[in-house]
Amino acid sequence: MDKKKQIFEIISFTADDREYYPASMEHENWMPDNFVKHTEIDIALGQSRYGGPIVDLPPGVQYPENLRFAAQLDLSKFSPYDKSGLLPKKGQLIFFAEIMNDTGKVIYADVANEELVRTTKEHEDNFYTGILIDKIYTDTETLEERYEEPEDEDDEEELNEQDEVWNYFSGCEKSKIFGIYTNCQLQEEEIEEVAFSDKVVLLQIGENGFNDEGVFSVLMPKEDLKNLNFDNYEFIWAQS
Structure with a gap:
């Protein structure tokens, strides 16, 4: 797939x-x-x-x-x-x-x-x-939703095979548990690496009425969550 x-x-x-x-x-x-x-x-x-x-x-x-x-x-x-x-x-x-x-x-x-x-x-x-x-x-969400059509000629340098560009700020408007990690400072490859790793998004607080500009995220290993072990986690503030 x-x-x-x-x-x-x-x-x-x-x-x-x-x-x-x-x-x-x-x-x-x-x-x-x-x-x-x-x-x-x-x-x-x-x-x-x-x-x-x-x-x-x-x-x-x-x-x-x-x-x-x-x-x-x-x-x-x-x-x-x-x-x-x-x-x-x-x-x-x-x-x-x-x-x-x-x-x-x-x-x-x-x-x-x-x-x-x-x-x-x-x-x-x-x-x-x-x-x-x-x-x-x-x-639900997909990585596909984080791509968009280019708005200007500068974007065309970053076109993928579907003639779309990565939207660094897509996902910032969501507050959620689980799903795709959001950090507008990272390249698409870095986001994919987290999304398909052993980590889960335990918490994301986005810009849908909670934060004005920025996303607060907490990541942790999936196995630790299964075992209710809350000793290993990452806290990230990504300024948008």
Whole structure:
């Protein structure tokens, strides 16, 4: 089969239309109407979200030093859309990161939401605002979708056999689990190498209401995910 036509099953998700920021911050003129203080939004324990000052941790787990809360996934909401069966059926995946040096930590805990302990850590660093995850659904994608017709003569130098060019920014608009790695800084061969390797996209937060310009990704070996071993992963921030 042509690799470009291979279908990748993914779990896509969308952003809530509100964005919340630390209540200790002053409201700035640049903030749009959908920006609210974190004390003005109702967030259930364990509710899936991206960034912000609020994280719900398993009992006895401390907020990691030198990292920022990046995301929290309620797996009971995501696993029904997982055709691969790789994700745990329930529990929490919690991500902390420092995108300036591509480091981080992933915590998996099979803990009921009502047992989680809410921790609030207000700051003005990366991930200081938060966005709730809204809709979750099954989707598919192919490498073929990342090619397009050339727009100008300069593009013609990079034509493939189908007279198309690689779109470096294709895929940036998606937030998902699994599928094709997205990094607008990489050549198509580098993206293909990851896509057909033993790595999986454990998390991608894209530009569909979450990030303005950039994609946050977490990669890990597929076998480690099967074995619930969350010690080996890569954190990547790809500025678009």
